[in-house]
Amino acid sequence: MLEFFQGNELLTWWAAIAAVFLFVATLLLVPMILIRLPGDYFNRRHRERGRDVTGHPVARMAFVISKNAIGIVFVVLGVVMLVLPGQGLLTIVVGLMLLDFPGKYEVELWVVRRPSILRAINWIRSRAHKPPLEINV
Numbered sequence: 001m002l003e004f005f006q007g008n009e010l011l012t013w014w015a016a017i018a019a020v021f022l023f024v025a026t027l028l029l030v031p032m033i034l035i036r037l038p039g040d041y042f043n044r045r046h047r048e049r050g051r052d053v054t055g056h057p058v059a060r061m062a063f064v065i066s067k068n069a070i071g072i073v074f075v076v077l078g079v080v081m082l083v084l085p086g087q088g089l090l091t092i093v094v095g096l097m098l099l100d101f102p103g104k105y106e107v108e109l110w111v112v113r114r115p116s117i118l119r120a121i122n123w124i125r126s127r128a129h130k131p132p133l134e135i136n137v
Helices: 002-007 009-036 057-080 088-098 104-112 115-127
Strands: none
Touching (some): 009 057
C-alpha cells in the first residue's frame, strides 16, 4: 500500500487536501444542523414537513433528489471519518436525518439513543444555549 502512495504523489496530496477540507466543513456544518433541530424532534411520531417546495412538481423532485444526495454524501463522509479525523458518528446522524427512506425514524432513534452520541449532540446544543434533545426511551 505504501508503494501506491509513493507512486501517486499527486493523488496523495489531493486526498490529504480533501480530508482537511471535509474535516473543517463537518466541524462547521454538523453543529449548525444539530442546533437547528427542535428539542422535541424525536418525540413527534408524525413530523410536519418543513420548507417543502410546493410549487412545480419538477422543483419538488429536484428538492427531494438534492436533499437525499446531500444526505448520502454526509453518511458516506461520516463512515470515512470513522477512520479519518472528524466527527464521524455525528455526521452519519445528520446524513440520516436528511435522507428519506422507510423506517427512517426508527433508525434515527436507534442511533441517537446511544449515550455517547446523545451526550455529544446535547453538549453541542448547550453551547448554543439550546435545550437538550428530548428522547422517549
